Structure formats: C-alpha cells, structure tokens
Amino acid sequence: MSQSNYNYVDELAQLNKDILAKNPADILQFCSNYFLARLEDQRKQLWNQQQRASAAGITLFPRHSVPRQSNSHAFPAFKTPFGDNDPHSEDPHHDKHTEDEGPGAPAASVPTPGLFRGTFGAPASSLARSVDPSDKSESDTIAPLGAKISKLPAHFNANRRTSVSAETLNPNKFLGDWKPPVRNLTSEQLSRLNSSVAKNFLFGQLDDEELNTVIHALEEKRLPQNTEIIKQGDEGDFFYVIEKGEVDFYVNGDKVNTSGPGSSFGELALMYNSFRAATAVATTDCVLWALDRLTFRRILLEGTAKKRAMYEVFFKDVPVLASLSAYEKSKLADALVSKTFQPGTPVVVEGDVGENFYFIESGTAEVSKEGEGVVSHLAKGDYFGELALLNDSPRKATVTASSVLKVATLGKSGFQRLLGPVVEVLKRQDPTHQ
Numbered sequence: 001m002s003q004s005n006y007n008y009v010d011e012l013a014q015l016n017k018d019i020l021a022k023n024p025a026d027i028l029q030f031c032s033n034y035f036l037a038r039l040e041d042q043r044k045q046l047w048n049q050q051q052r053a054s055a056a057g058i059t060l061f062p063r064h065s066v067p068r069q070s071n072s073h074a075f076p077a078f079k080t081p082f083g084d085n086d087p088h089s090e091d092p093h094h095d096k097h098t099e100d101e102g103p104g105a106p107a108a109s110v111p112t113p114g115l116f117r118g119t120f121g122a123p124a125s126s127l128a129r130s131v132d133p134s135d136k137s138e139s140d141t142i143a144p145l146g147a148k149i150s151k152l153p154a155h156f157n158a159n160r161r162t163s164v165s166a167e168t169l170n171p172n173k174f175l176g177d178w179k180p181p182v183r184n185l186t187s188e189q190l191s192r193l194n195s196s197v198a199k200n201f202l203f204g205q206l207d208d209e210e211l212n213t214v215i216h217a218l219e220e221k222r223l224p225q226n227t228e229i230i231k232q233g234d235e236g237d238f239f240y241v242i243e244k245g246e247v248d249f250y251v252n253g254d255k256v257n258t259s260g261p262g263s264s265f266g267e268l269a270l271m272y273n274s275f276r277a278a279t280a281v282a283t284t285d286c287v288l289w290a291l292d293r294l295t296f297r298r299i300l301l302e303g304t305a306k307k308r309a310m311y312e313v314f315f316k317d318v319p320v321l322a323s324l325s326a327y328e329k330s331k332l333a334d335a336l337v338s339k340t341f342q343p344g345t346p347v348v349v350e351g352d353v354g355e356n357f358y359f360i361e362s363g364t365a366e367v368s369k370e371g372e373g374v375v376s377h378l379a380k381g382d383y384f385g386e387l388a389l390l391n392d393s394p395r396k397a398t399v400t401a402s403s404v405l406k407v408a409t410l411g412k413s414g415f416q417r418l419l420g421p422v423v424e425v426l427k428r429q430d431p432t433h434q
C-alpha cells in the first residue's frame with residue numbers, strides 16, 4: 001500500500017471516530033467542517049515548520065526557481081505553499097507563475113479572505129493531490145540516474161502532509177493498529193546488521209526490544225553506482241542506513257554532503273512530514289538498509305526529535321560549532337551521549353589512551369598537568385579531549401569535575417566524521433593543548 005493510502009486511511013479512521021463520538025445530524029456538513037479544520041490545522045503546522053526551518057537556516061520553500069547547476073541532476077523548483085501571504089516574500093504579488101509550472105499552469109493562489117488564502121482559496125480540484133500515473137514517488141523502486149524527472153504539480157507543496165506537531169507529539173494516536181513489517185532476514189544478513197548498521201547513532205537511543213523491531217523491519221537494497229536514491233521534493237517513504245558505499249547529497253543542484261558506511265539519511269521528510277530536502281545519489285555501488293516511514297515514526301521519531309531540539313539550544317552556547325550547518329548540527333546531536341560526573345571525579349586522565357571527546361553541557365571542570373597543578377578552568381560550552389583523538393597520542397592533561405558536571409561525549413569515529421569541518425579550530429583552542 002502506498003504512503004498516500006496510509007495517510008488517507010489514517011484520516012478516514014480519525015473522521016470515523018469523530019462521527020461515532022459526536023453522531024452529527026448532518027453528516028456531509030460535519031465531514032466538510034472536519035476536513036476544512038484539518039486543512040487549516042495542517043497549513044498552520046506547515047507555517048510553523050517553515051518558521052523553524054528558516055530559523056535553523058534551511059529554506060523549505062524558496063521563492064524562486066533555482067537554475068540548474070552543472071551536474072547532471074534535475075532539481076525541481078519549489079513554490080511557497082503560502083501563496084500571496086508568504087511573509088518571507090519581498091514582493092507578495094511576484095512570481096505567480098514560475099517557469100516550472102508551464103505557461104498554462106494555474107496561479108498558485110486564488111485571492112480569498114483569510115490568513116492562508118493562497119491555499120484555501122484554490123479550487124477544490126487543485127487541493128487534491130495531482131494524480132500522475134507516472135509519479136512513482138511512493139514506490140520503493142529507485143530511479144536510475146538520468147531517468148526523466150517529471151515537473152512538480154503546480155500546487156506541489158500545498159498538497160503535502162506537513163503536520164509536525166500533531167503526529168510528532170502523539171504518534172500513537174495517529175498510527176492506529178500499526179504493526180512493524182517483519183522481513184525474513186537470513187542469519188548472514190542479521191550478522192551484518194548487528195556488526196555495522198545496528199551501531200548507527202540514531203539506534204543508540206533504543207532499548208533492546210525496539211532495536212530488535214527496527215532490525216527486523218529493515219530491508220536490504222543493493223544499488224549500483226549513480227542510482228538516485230532520493231529525489232529532492234519527493235514525499236518521504238524510507239529512512240536509510242549505509243552499510244557499504246558512499247552517497248552524495250545535493251540541495252538545489254549544489255553538493256552539500258557525502259556520507260559513508262554507518263551513516264544514515266532520509267530522516268528529515270519522515271520526521272517533519274515534509275518533502276525530501278535533498279537529492280541523494282549513490283557515488284559507488286551501495287548496500288543500504290531501508291526502514292519504512294511508519295516504523296521510523298513509531299520508534300525513532302520522538303527520541304531523535306527531542307535530542308536534536310535539546311542540542312540545538314545547547315549548540316548556541318558553543319562558539320566553535322558556529323560554522324557547522326544546521327544539518328551538520330543535527331547529525332552531531334544524533335551522535336552525542338550525555339554523561340554526568342560528580343565533583344572530584346576525573347573525566348580524562350593524563351597519560352591515558354583517549355577514546356572520547358567532550359562538550360560541557362553544564363557544571364565546571366578543571367584542567368591539571370603533572371608538575372604544574374591546575375592550568376585552566378572549563379565551563380558550559382567548553383570542550384576537551386580532542387588532541388588524543390586527533391594525534392593518537394596519550395591524554396596531555398587531566399580534566400576533573402569541579403562541580404556536578406554534565407558532558408556530551410562523542411566517540412572517535414563520530415568525532416572524525418562529524419567534527420571534521422571544525423577540527424582546525426578545535427586544535428588551536430583546546431584548553432588541554434599546551
């Protein structure tokens with residue numbers, strides 16, 4: 001069953017519950033009111049989502065088409081779903097037709113009163129998802145690179161399910177009698193999963209039962225080099241973990257990232273019920289493991305979203321991370337593990353082999369060196385422990401909690417993978433580096 005069908009079934013199930021609870025006299029009027037209220041709610045969520053995304057530096061709905069870049073991937077341009085009421089617009093009457101809509105395409109907004117008149121004002125037929133039999137965005141077939149990418153329907157974003165909070169805050173309510181898929185994994189597949197994929201940072205938050213459910217729901221995908229795994233602008237269907245190979249990511253034609261074994265991608269559209277934020281292309285032959293949207297939302301959504309939100313606040317107090325993009329910060333948040341040390345407890349000891357890097361979330365610590373005593377004091381937003389990881393050398397100093405100390409730790413592989421862009425700055429500023 002396609003993802004749209006799931007959404008449709010969820011929606012009808014909820015409507016049915018409301019009808020049974022309220023037993024309305026005028027069923028059609030009740031249904032009409034129900035869907036209008038749902039639509040309004042959805043648009044408000046989308047609005048909030050856009051605000052949060054832009055605060056984090058991500059543009060969900062660029063106003064203008066983005067010219068094709070020199071690489072070979074076609075990227076759709078997006079229209080704001082807020083029509084003429086887009087507060088981000090410098091010119092509210094500009095850009096009613098983009099080149100991507102084609103000359104005959106209807107205007108994105110039909111003026112009607114009300115905050116979201118752009119989308120509410122559109123004719124009913126344009127609010128329904130445009131049905132294009134060639135649109136395989138829901139299927140788990142993966143388009144080979146170079147396959148023709150069809151243009152987006154004129155009302156592309158207006159028709160997306162974009163609720164963040166309703167399902168996010170109470171996912172169980174919306175998932176009904178959800179049962180995770182159980183794949184018939186061979187013992188060879190299970191052992192590969194346990195030795196690599198299960199170590200993905202996002203799975204670190206799961207208890208044994210949850211991890212087991214996730215592992216048995218994973219589906220192996222072997223993809224040749226140059227396969228387009230995800231297309232920017234599509235609806236989210238799967239979350240992926242890389243077992244082997246490399247994947248490049250493009251946003252509006254610009255390469256923004258590369259990921260390798262142990263990394264995951266494709267979570268954003270599932271978390272925010274939004275379209276795919278980037279195009280993902282296999283740059284080598286790849287072995288991936290795909291987790292379906294509902295299992296992701298049911299088991300991984302809440303913990304991931306909470307952790308990202310929590311560290312998003314903390315990262316504002318860590319100047320050295322300022323140069324990381326919003327997405328790089330999210331990935332860093334996934335990998336961090338909080339630990340608390342009582343006053344007087346050493347966290348790293350001079351001469352020891354180093355395995356972890358630390359940010360101070362709260363509390364204080366002091367740095368001391370053999371023969372020199374205390375050489376510096378550390379507090380919230382400071383970090384320590386990178387030298388041993390960078391140089392494969394013993395710890396150069398001892399760091400001891402001087403009050404209850406909460407740290408966010410990162411292991412060696414996460415440190416190399418996620419803090420690469422700021423390593424030079426860390427090197428220069430590490431307080432244990434004398």
Ligand SMILES: Nc1ncnc2c1ncn2[C@@H]1O[C@@H]2COP(=O)(O)O[C@H]2[C@H]1O
Nearest residue numbers: 249256257265266267268269276277278
């Ligand atoms: N800079 C980036 N911005 C957005 N998404 C990215 C970026 N780099 C990698 N990605 C991944 O690309 C995926 C595309 O699908 P999603 O939007 O579901 O989730 C996205 C992320 O997992």
